[in-house]
Amino acid sequence: MxxxxxxxxxxxxxxxxxxxxxxxxxxxxxxxxxxxxxxxxxxxxxxxxxxxxxxxxxxxxxxxxxxxxxxxxxxxxxxxxxxxxxxxxxxxxxxxxxxxxxxxxxxxxxxxxxxxxxxxxxxxxxxxxxxxxxxxxxxxxxxxxxxxxxxxxxxxxxxxxxxxxxxxxxxxxxxxxxxxxxxxxxxxxxxxxxxxxxxxxxxxxxxxxxxxxxxxxxxxxxxxxxxxxxxxxxxxxxxxxxxxxxxxxxxxxxxxxxxxxxxxxxxxxxxxxxxxxxxxxxxxxxxxxxxxxxxxxxxxxxxxxxxxxxxxxxESEVLPARPAPMLPAGAATEPSSIIFDQVSLTYPGSERPAIDRVSLAIRPGEMVAIVGRNGAGKSTLMDLLLRFYDPTSGRIVIGGSDLRTWDVDQWRETVGIMTQEVFLFHATIEENIAYGRLAASAAEIEACSLEAGLGGLLKRLPTGLQTVVGDRGNRLSGGERQRIALARLFLKNPKVLILDEPTTHLDGEALRDVAQTMVRLSAGRTTFLIAHRPEIICLASRVVLLDNGRVVAEGTHEALFASEPLYASLLASWARDRTRRKREGGEVAGAGVA
Structure with a gap:
């Protein structure tokens, strides 16, 4: 123009x-x-x-x-x-x-x-x-x-x-x-x-x-x-x-x-x-x-x-669309199988693939932990699932249909994501939770906030759900921000969950509370759990180990810990880092409004 x-x-x-x-x-x-x-x-x-x-x-x-x-x-x-x-x-x-x-x-x-x-x-x-x-x-x-x-x-x-x-x-x-x-x-x-x-x-x-x-x-x-x-x-x-x-x-x-x-x-x-x-x-x-x-x-x-x-x-970039923009039958009401079929992704300007010929099959309702060192491709794999990018080669199949044939907006309505850095808007707690489903009623928002464990916080706050959380939620602790993010997911009620390092900044009681809430949230949903703590990884029925963009092993937590030196080494390294941060006072507690 x-x-x-x-x-x-x-x-x-x-x-x-x-x-x-x-x-x-x-x-x-x-x-x-x-x-x-x-x-x-x-x-x-x-x-x-x-x-x-x-x-x-x-x-x-x-x-x-x-x-x-x-x-x-x-x-x-x-x-x-x-x-x-x-x-x-x-x-x-x-x-x-x-x-x-x-x-x-x-x-x-x-x-x-x-x-x-x-x-x-x-x-x-x-x-x-x-x-x-x-x-x-x-x-x-x-x-x-x-x-x-x-x-x-x-x-x-x-x-x-x-x-x-x-x-x-x-x-x-x-x-x-x-x-x-x-x-x-x-x-x-x-x-x-x-x-x-x-x-x-x-x-x-x-x-x-x-x-x-x-x-x-x-x-x-x-x-x-x-x-x-x-x-x-x-x-x-x-x-x-x-x-x-x-x-x-x-x-x-x-x-x-x-x-x-x-x-x-x-x-x-x-x-x-x-x-x-x-x-x-x-x-x-x-x-x-x-x-x-x-x-x-x-x-x-x-x-x-x-x-x-x-x-x-x-300047315009559009994800290539294929015919068949309608949601596959039943996908909106039932969790679907997800298959990564020889999926690779190389970013523009890069010579090394971020994801290299990954093949995975996830059953409906299964929780799978994705584990690997920094830069192994964990979050990139989830970006592909959310269709923030399309694979350079290979395909992702959802319920029998190539993800590229899905309408992007419809697909993302069926997926919920929670990351380690929860983004909250400068608005009330109610408005931040309602972001999961804009048409939700006040009663539904309140029910989801209680389901996510926000009852104690809301009782302490004079204005309850109408409390403004500040820029990026800076008036709340890390644990409280995570609970609001969980309440947002309860309200959205997705069929596929992506939990990307959701407990990184938590410890002690806040960690246990959020972990219990995650278990309730993931029930009956196909769930991807990116984590490094053994107590969180153990929530998954299967663990997939990534390294340099490739799947190097998969199995239960116990099996991989016994048979894969890389997996055992990663857990030991993370445990040492965690101990050091605790000594330095770097962990964020899950207490009250700042």
Missing amino acids: TAARLFLWIFSARRALLGALLSLAVGVAACELAIPWLLQEAVDVALGHGAPSSLNRIGGMMIAVICGLYVVHCLLLRVEARVLYEGIFRLRQRLYTHLLSQPLAFFSRKRTGELVHRVVSDTSVFEDNAVYLFSDLPFELLTGAGVVTLMALTDVRLAVIVVFFLMVASLVSAYVGRPLPTLRKSLQTVGAAFTARLQEALSGIRTVKSFGRERHEIARLDEENRRFLDLDLKEGRVEAFLLPVFDLMELLGVVLVVWYGAHLMIENRITAGGLVAFLAYMEILAGPVSRADSYYRHFQHCRAVSERLASFLS
């Missing part, structure tokens, strides 16, 4: 309103242009070129035109506002819809701050500049065309002088302002990088402060800020040449018109009223002419931002 097509798309949805906008702009311009003509008539009558009795009629017409101008101008501004802000609404909606529709691979290549900058800051810049183009420019273009026409009817030579100066001023401004679009585009790019850098520093503020790296982060932000300064100064130098051009041309034009018009009056080729009208038209034209450089800058701002937004909207 080009910038021009994007601009047309934004404002072309309400064509009837655009027609009304143009009609009202014509009406306002006509009222504006009628005033100098009436002035000409009044001056000529006063100087003896007409019946004195007509002065009252002319005065009444002036008052009527001024009242009409007020009414039509009010209507014009209302229509302008609707056209502009509905267009901005459509643009913003298209941006965040496009963003949230991208697959996970898209976000792994982009910085969150830059994406937020596109949707929020770029749209705001576009709106701030488009409002000037829509609020005044159509009217002033029509007014300018009308003024030049009436000037030509009054005296062609005077009109030629004015048009000549306008053309010269436009050409000079276009030449001087050539660097502005590039500078504006660069400013938006730097702004996106600055936003990303600042968001990164704020998101990791705990790490920044614990390492005492505030000065380092400030220096990195200073570097981006200095790029802002350099570009702003370059833009300022261009505008310093551009802004005085129209002022100079306006003054020269007025001087020449008065000088030449006075000669025409002496030669009786124009009346005094005609010269007054001409000067009034010059005064009307002076406004648009003096603001032409401003409109040009606003246009260049819009053009630069439109190019960036059009480029952003052209």
Whole structure:
């Protein structure tokens, strides 16, 4: 999509309103242009070129035109506002819809701050500049065309002088302002990088402060800020040449018109009223002419931002779809068998596969533990199951159908996931639980919260389920966040569960409580359990050992511990790490609101 097509798309949805906008702009311009003509008539009558009795009629017409101008101008501004802000609404909606529709691979290549900058800051810049183009420019273009026409009817030579100066001023401004679009585009790019850098520093503020790296982060932000300064100064130098051009041309034009018009009056080729009208038209034209450089800058701002937004909207990644978008029969009500058939995945730009010819068969309702060292491919295998990515080769079969033939949204409705880093929104406990099923009733949410073991917490909190959890749930302990995540899964009632290291940050009573809740949650559901603690692994009926993206062994926990040195070594290593963290006080307890 080009910038021009994007601009047309934004404002072309309400064509009837655009027609009304143009009609009202014509009406306002006509009222504006009628005033100098009436002035000409009044001056000529006063100087003896007409019946004195007509002065009252002319005065009444002036008052009527001024009242009409007020009414039509009010209507014009209302229509302008609707056209502009509905267009901005459509643009913003298209941006965040496009963003949230991208697959996970898209976000792994982009910085969150830059994406937020596109949707929020770029749209705001576009709106701030488009409002000037829509609020005044159509009217002033029509007014300018009308003024030049009436000037030509009054005296062609005077009109030629004015048009000549306008053309010269436009050409000079276009030449001087050539660097502005590039500078504006660069400013938006730097702004996106600055936003990303600042968001990164704020998101990791705990790490920044614990390492005492505030000065380092400030220096990195200073570097981006200095790029802002350099570009702003370059833009300022261009505008310093551009802004005085129209002022100079306006003054020269007025001087020449008065000088030449006075000669025409002496030669009786124009009346005094005609010269007054001409000067009034010059005064009307002076406004648009003096603001032409401003409109040009606003246009260049819009053009630069439109190019960036059009480029952003052209970036699209879509998971390939095959026919048969319907959910296989019975899949929505019964747990299905899941088969990984020689599945491999190699990330773009990587030479080594993250998943290498994995073959697994999971029975309906079975709980399988996926175990392996960091980077073995455990979470990647689950990403494939969630269809965040498609396999490079091989296939995943769900209930007898290739996963790629399922509708992605329908499939993800049947799957529930809980990770070690639970994400909670800055909202109430009730709203965070309801994220599992948005249409759930208050009674269902409360029942699921109790099922997940949140009863004690809710009793301690004065507002219970209506308690706001803070940014990312920072007012709650690790164990409490995990229980909310479990309540969310109880409410969703999925047929396939993915529990990805759900107890990593827990110990003691919090660990036991969450483990018991996990057992209740997984009953009757096909469950994948990524874990490293023996007490959690033992919950599964089968253990699959991954290494370097391959299945190296599978069996019960006891069998693998006795027969697989790698498995025994991993458990021993994790036990040592756990003991060390406990000595250092690194484990997170499951107690109360922070």
